Amino acid sequence: xxxxxxxxxxxxxxxxxxxxxxxxxxxxxxxxxxxxxxxxxxxxxxxxxxxxxxxxxxxxxxxxxxxxxxxxxxxxxxxxxxxxxxxxxxxxxxxxxxxxxxxxxxxxxxxxxxxxxxxxxxxxxxxxxxxxxxxxxxxxxxxxxxxxxxxxxxxxxxxxxxxxxxxxxxxxxxxxxxxxxxxxxxxxxxxxxxxxxxxxxxxxxxxxxxxxxxxxxxxxxxxxxxxxxxxxxxxxxxxxxxxxxxxxxxxxxxxxxxxxxxxxxxxxxxxxxxxxxxxxxxxxxxxxxxxxxxxxxxxxxxxxxxxxxxxxxxxxxxxxxxxxxxxxxxxxxxxxxxxxxxxxxxxxxxxxxxxxxxxxxxxxxxxxxxxxxxxxxxxxxxxxxxxxxxxxxxxxxxxxxxxxxxxxxxxxxxxxxxxxxxxxxxxxxxxxxxxxxxxxxxxxxxxxxxxxxxxxxxxxxxxxxxxxxxxxxxxxxxxxx
Amino acid sequence: xxxxxxxxxxxxxxxxxxxxxxxxxxxxxxxxxxxxxxxxxxxxxxxxxxxxxxxxxxxxxxxxxxxxxxxxxxxxxxx
Numbered sequence: 282x283x284x285x286x287x288x289x290x291x292x293x294x295x296x297x298x299x300x301x302x303x304x305x306x307x308x309x310x311x312x313x314x315x316x317x318x319x320x321x322x323x324x325x326x327x328x329x330x331x332x333x334x335x336x337x338x339x340x341x342x343x344x345x346x347x348x349x350x351x352x353x354x355x356x357x358x359x360x361x362x363x364x365x366x367x368x369x370x371x372x373x374x375x376x377x378x379x380x381x382x383x384x385x386x387x388x389x390x391x392x393x394x395x396x397x398x399x400x401x402x403x404x405x406x407x408x409x410x411x412x413x414x415x416x417x418x419x420x421x422x423x424x425x426x427x428x429x430x431x432x433x434x435x436x437x438x439x440x441x442x443x444x445x446x447x448x449x450x451x452x453x454x455x456x457x458x459x460x461x462x463x464x465x466x467x468x469x470x471x472x473x474x475x476x477x478x479x480x481x482x483x484x485x486x487x488x489x490x491x492x493x494x495x496x497x498x499x500x501x502x503x504x505x506x507x508x509x510x511x512x513x514x515x516x517x518x519x520x521x522x523x524x525x526x527x528x529x530x531x532x533x534x535x536x537x538x539x540x541x542x543x544x545x546x547x548x549x550x551x552x553x554x555x556x557x558x559x560x561x562x563x564x565x566x567x568x569x570x571x572x573x574x575x576x577x578x579x580x581x582x583x584x585x586x587x588x589x590x591x592x593x594x595x596x597x598x599x600x601x602x603x604x605x606x607x608x609x610x611x612x613x614x615x616x617x618x619x620x621x622x623x624x625x626x627x628x629x630x631x632x633x634x635x636x637x638x639x640x641x642x643x644x645x646x647x648x649x650x651x652x653x654x655x656x657x658x659x660x661x662x663x664x665x666x667x668x669x670x671x672x673x674x675x676x677x678x679x680x681x682x683x684x685x686x687x688x689x690x691x692x693x694x695x696x697x698x699x700x701x702x703x704x705x706x707x708x709x710x711x712x713x714x715x716x717x718x719x720x721x722x723x724x725x726x727x728x729x730x731x732x733x734x735x736x737x738x739x740x741x742x743x744x745x746x747x748x749x750x751x752x753x754x755x756x757x758x759x760x761x762x
Numbered sequence: 763x764x765x766x767x768x769x770x771x772x773x774x775x776x777x778x779x780x781x782x783x784x785x786x787x788x789x790x791x792x793x794x795x796x797x798x799x800x801x802x803x804x805x806x807x808x809x810x811x812x813x814x815x816x817x818x819x820x821x822x823x824x825x826x827x828x829x830x831x832x833x834x835x836x837x838x839x840x841x
Contacts, residue, residue, distance in 0.1 A: 311763035414823025418794050547823040555823040559771050
């Protein structure tokens with residue numbers, strides 16, 4: 282059964298030993314952020330700060346889905362579910378999207394408190410200062426941005442950061458390369474401020490999918506319903522023609538200005554660095570805030586992997602690229618966009634003996650929305666487990682010719698987060714990409730030129746392996762996993 | 763969390779002119795509320811002994827000087 286809201290999910294985390302209630306007073310000013318950052322880096326239970334300096338009655342929740350185990354719990358699966366099984370689950374459930382259902386505001390916990398117009402005061406919330414040097418207090422780091430295409434009516438869910446810049450204003454980047462940003466360009470062309478809604482602290486699958494890069498024109502709420510295996514309940518906003526998850530902790534409604542800009546950033550980012558600096562960004566004018574009693578503000582303290590963004594990559598990008606490769610007729614066995622690769626690395630295993638398979642794989646990936654900004658691609662044979670980085674490394678150093686099998690492309694697409702580019706390259710989006718062909722050449726004689734692999738699985742006969750495995754514990758060893 | 767005073771962002775330390783009245787945008791490190799002020803600044807505490815602490819950050823966020831500067835606010839500028 283799906284979690285009805287964040288609080289339900291938090292209870293589940295607690296039951297699984299994946300929550301730490303912190304009732305000692307913790308400062309929203311850097312302290313909560315620093316604790317959360319260490320939680321990510323040590324893979325620890327998610328902290329629920331119940332006593333925030335200067336904000337009685339408000340709570341902060343850090344590292345909401347910071348490990349695959351927590352993600353499995355969020356999806357209603359066993360915490361030990363492997364990443365391969367999570368990918369298969371995603372691909373299977375995605376086949377049958379589930380439309381959301383709409384509830385009346387009387388049934389929506391996010392409407393327990395409603396502030397409109399002059400009542401709006403973003404300062405009443407303990408927006409955290411997450412990293413030293415951040416441009417401001419980021420209230421919005423793990424949430425859903427809801428926006429609508431003015432021409433087609435396509436509703437997009439995304440997760441775009443925003444900081445508090447005034448009593449009733451937020452500031453946040455609106456990149457044309459992102460779905461919400463592409464919609465914003467249409468509002469600009471029509472000279473209409475863009476309505477938005479931000480749902481902070483939704484139930485976990487919604488928060489997870491909002492941050493994932495799914496196809497344009499796909500309504501994320503339907504994918505969320507598919508993964509939850511129950512429709513998500515939505516409620517209409519007060520002042521904008523949008524809907525948000527009814528169980529959200531806080532909902533912020535308003536319009537993104539076409540003309541007003543203010544300083545935003547820097548911010549510690551998913552790439553593991555503060556990469557894009559301080560810039561002027563659009564002002565988001567807030568018209569209404571609705572919120573639950575004792576609201577919980579979710580914080581995703583992005584930085585070095587692994588955090589929520591990286592898990593989004595690890596699951597959704599891997600799954601979507603698998604589908605893309607299959608659709609392009611590639612004999613793909615598995616795809617891993619590992620979280621530690623921050624979205625810049627894809628590893629693909631292929632079966633068979635197709636000539637130039639690495640080039641085919643990479644062309645497919647780089648021409649897709651999910652893979653266009655992955656500058657590093659590794660292609661391996663199907664005897665390599667792409668989820669075992671050491672097997673991938675072994676394949677690279679034994680099969681990838683350092684001169685012949687590394688293919689580089691200049692003047693490739695780029696995003697400003699690619700910190701290996703210099704400032705000029707980042708400004709002008711002059712990227713570079715590379716793929717590593719870690720497969721045996723198809724023109725090598727399989728008997729005389731391709732060396733036989735020496736591993737338990739590859740070298741020993743079926744009879745020997747069966748005999749050894751059957752007697753494993755009799756030899757005195759503990760049972761194999 | 764542990765700091766006092768104000769912060770300011772700048773591209774380079776050299777862009778902050780010391781000893782003369784400037785119009786600056788700073789923020790309080792306790793509230794992060796920005797404000798525009800007329801002030802004089804100095805990297806040397808001896809030159810502004812009654813000044814408040816001013817931490818200088820680069821546009822990517824890190825402190826450009828490990829030691830705080832000093833700022834003497836003359837007046838607040840209305841936005």
